[in-house]
Amino acid sequence: MDLETDISKALRAGVAICLAFLLVGTALVFINSGADGYTIDQIVSNASTINSSGFSLVEIVSGLARLDGLSFIFVGLMVLIATPIIRVLMSIFAFAMERNWLYTVITIIVFIDLMVAIFVVPQFIHGMISTTRLP
Amino acid sequence: MSFLVYFMLLLVVGVAAGFVGSLSGLGGGVIVIPALTVLLGVPIQYAAGASLIATIATSSGAASAYVKDRLANIKIGMSLEIATTLGAIAGALIAAAIYAKGLFHIIFIIFGIVLLSSILPTFMQYKRSGWKKLNTDWTTKFFQLEGKYYDSSERRTIRYFGYRWWLGEAVMALAGIISGLLGIGSGVLKVIGMDWGMKLPMKVTTSTSNFMIGVTAAAGSSVYWALGYIQPFIAAPTVIGIIVGSFAGSRILNRSKVSKIRLFFMIILAIAAVEMILRGLKVL
Structure with a gap:
């Protein structure tokens, strides 16, 4: 299970990269x-309306070139969210290499759950955002 | 309040929350949310967003320790993640519905109750040691709920089995919902699911729970992201602070006995919990 050591290194690297970007x-800024x-x-500011819902991935990435804070x-925050997801992805391969098919399938299900959270759920909560208000 | 002062306050709150969270074993989220909302007046959505995303950092940062000691059971953790990730998505959507109706006080009350009930088992878990029962059922075999670890105090390798996978999975669904609803790691509930539900040894449950928190929080944070609960300039100092604070806390934890400090922080947390409930009931 030396892959576990590699996985833990990857996790720490993810946190370090996130910290550097932040x-x-x-x-x-x-x-x-x-x-x-x-x-x-x-x-x-507490009442700031600038938040994660107002920026597309294209805007964020293009802002890097302009040195936009x-x-x-x-x-940095996206790297942080991606870190455990990459961990799950690496575990799929680790279980497949062990030929543990039950756990390969279980880990794929967890990965699908995460993909649903990132890509599917935002599609149908899009209308909800306008009704969200700050206290 | 000038922006520089505000930024420094966020950073200090993050460091303190990470430090206390690591010493108490409760994690940063359950501490940073009352601190941000009650002390600094941060909107609860932004506090929950900053907290949940910071939880990923503490979970991933601690990974090296549990991998080295081989305490976390990745198989058991992964099989339970099916429920925690789906629960986190559901919890985040429930939170969105509650916020959309402007029912912020409900979140405050639930948060206070969860915080209060988290403190109690933390006291009990330190009295317990060892693992005696050898319960097994069909899920033990089917889901390969077994493992072994080296107990440094008993100086021997302990082989263990888990059972009642379905009960663990049910508690994990609840843990996921609470995590997504409130923006915390809900590590205490995860430990209860594996300890009380599946009868796994405490050393294994705490480190497996820590491994699971990052994956659960990644699911919840992704939904929070789309909902706009992540304010970059509130999240950034909180995450930086919690990473620094929990790192410092874990160093002290290894070096000395901290039971008195822990008791002190538990009392502070109990006060924070009562304050959250009172705020929810609109007494404060």
């Missing part, structure tokens, strides 16, 4: 006094 992104056309006061933070 630190750079935070620094950029302060240096540029804002990001993506918003002022720092609009971004850093928010893009760096969003990428």
